[in-house]
Amino acid sequence: MAHAYGPAPTSDKDYALRPLDLVWEDGGAYALLGPSGCGKTTLLNIISGLLRPSRGQVLINGVDVTAEPPQERNIAQVFQFPVIYDTMTVAENLAFPLRNRGLGKAETHARVEEVAGLLELTPDLKRRASGLSADMRQRISLGRGLVRKDVAAILLDEPLTVIDPHVKWLLRRKLKQVHESLRVTLVYVTHDQVEALTLADQVVVMNGGRVVQMGTPQELFERPADTFVGYFIGSPGMNLLPCTVEEGGVVVEGQRVPMAPEACAKARAEGGELRLGIRPEFLRRVPEGTPFAVRVEVTQVEDLGRHRLATARLGTQVLKVRLAEEERLAAGESCWLEFPGQWTTLYVGGRAVS
Numbered sequence: 001m002a003h004a005y006g007p008a009p010t011s012d013k014d015y016a017l018r019p020l021d022l023v024w025e026d027g028g029a030y031a032l033l034g035p036s037g038c039g040k041t042t043l044l045n046i047i048s049g050l051l052r053p054s055r056g057q058v059l060i061n062g063v064d065v066t067a068e069p070p071q072e073r074n075i076a077q078v079f080q081f082p083v084i085y086d087t088m089t090v091a092e093n094l095a096f097p098l099r100n101r102g103l104g105k106a107e108t109h110a111r112v113e114e115v116a117g118l119l120e121l122t123p124d125l126k127r128r129a130s131g132l133s134a135d136m137r138q139r140i141s142l143g144r145g146l147v148r149k150d151v152a153a154i155l156l157d158e159p160l161t162v163i164d165p166h167v168k169w170l171l172r173r174k175l176k177q178v179h180e181s182l183r184v185t186l187v188y189v190t191h192d193q194v195e196a197l198t199l200a201d202q203v204v205v206m207n208g209g210r211v212v213q214m215g216t217p218q219e220l221f222e223r224p225a226d227t228f229v230g231y232f233i234g235s236p237g238m239n240l241l242p243c244t245v246e247e248g249g250v251v252v253e254g255q256r257v258p259m260a261p262e263a264c265a266k267a268r269a270e271g272g273e274l275r276l277g278i279r280p281e282f283l284r285r286v287p288e289g290t291p292f293a294v295r296v297e298v299t300q301v302e303d304l305g306r307h308r309l310a311t312a313r314l315g316t317q318v319l320k321v322r323l324a325e326e327e328r329l330a331a332g333e334s335c336w337l338e339f340p341g342q343w344t345t346l347y348v349g350g351r352a353v354s
């Protein structure tokens with residue numbers, strides 16, 4: 001499937017969404033994560049049916065729904081700005097999708113009570129919706145998606161943007177609990193990595209209309225398949241050092257770092273810009289003289305509460321290194337670092353080869 005907004009796309013850049021082929025498992029919690037303009041909303045709107053892809057198909061439970069409008073797709077949507085009926089009570093708002101489908105009174109009542117309980121809306125069920133806080137309105141909006149037993153997925157487009165920062169994390173936790181207890185499929189659009197990594201079991205990282213990697217938060221952290229994932233995820237992101245490949249390893253600023261021979265061979269065969277990637281968390285400080293250790297000059301040490309972050313210079317390049325709280329190291333000193341093979345990745349043209 002792919003999508004171009006213009007009528008006659010000729011090159012890659014004409015596509016808001018480059019060709020992709022993804023499988024979304026029933027009951028999963030997915031986040032679409034990426035910077036502004038990368039195509040997240042376009043992809044979400046294609047899943048919901050608000051937008052028809054210019055190429056390819058959308059299947060839900062094996063049925064081709066490409067031509068079906070949103071109301072025929074058994075999906076619920078939660079937008080950045082909650083759509084709530086102010087003249088109705090909270091309970092009436094929650095019951096609305098069920099009334100629409102002609103569900104009986106007793107069953108409607110039971111579902112509304114259940115969902116209100118999950119979202120901590122029970123004490124407010126009889127209140128009119130006008131004048132409620134943004135986070136309550138968003139909980140109602142989410143509740144309207146959850147009351148229906150037949151929804152195949154709930155699609156959420158940056159639902160926490162208008163929520164106060166101090167209640168954001170509460171709502172995020174609530175959403176996670178709801179997902180764990182109901183196991184309804186969630187597809188959640190965000191540009192915030194913390195939101196994506198805490199909510200989703202699978203994160204779809206997008207950049208420039210492309211899905212660069214889909215994986216668990218752990219996979220994205222430990223095995224970024226692309227340099228974009230390396231620096232976009234993590235705080236700070238991965239160190240990505242220009243390097244060359246020589247017999248038996250990689251060379252950064254004249255210093256040799258061991259690398260699997262297959263990765264080196266692949267890098268040579270593919271050709272392209274080479275980078276050595278390692279996260280600040282995985283660089284290990286070792287005693288002078290340790291084989292393959294690299295000497296760096298520390299230029300800054302920041303105290304970040306539970307740990308410290310050193311900025312160090314390796315020749316002309318700059319590295320970030322996470323230090324344990326008790327590790328003594330100050331600006332102006334030098335130290336020796338090891339690149340553990342397990343956490344060191346070679347990238348060619350932005351893609352991992354090791």
Ligand SMILES: Nc1ncnc2c1ncn2[C@@H]1O[C@H](COP(=O)(O)OP(=O)(O)OP(=O)(O)O)[C@@H](O)[C@H]1O
Pocket residue numbers: 005006016034035036037038039040041042043191
């Ligand atoms: N209706 C449209 N017509 C033409 N181009 C569009 C339209 N909607 C989006 N685009 C373009 O498609 C690309 C992807 O946009 P999209 O809204 O999907 O990105 P996004 O990742 O959701 O960004 P944001 O977080 O800013 O909403 C952008 O380059 C955007 O300018």
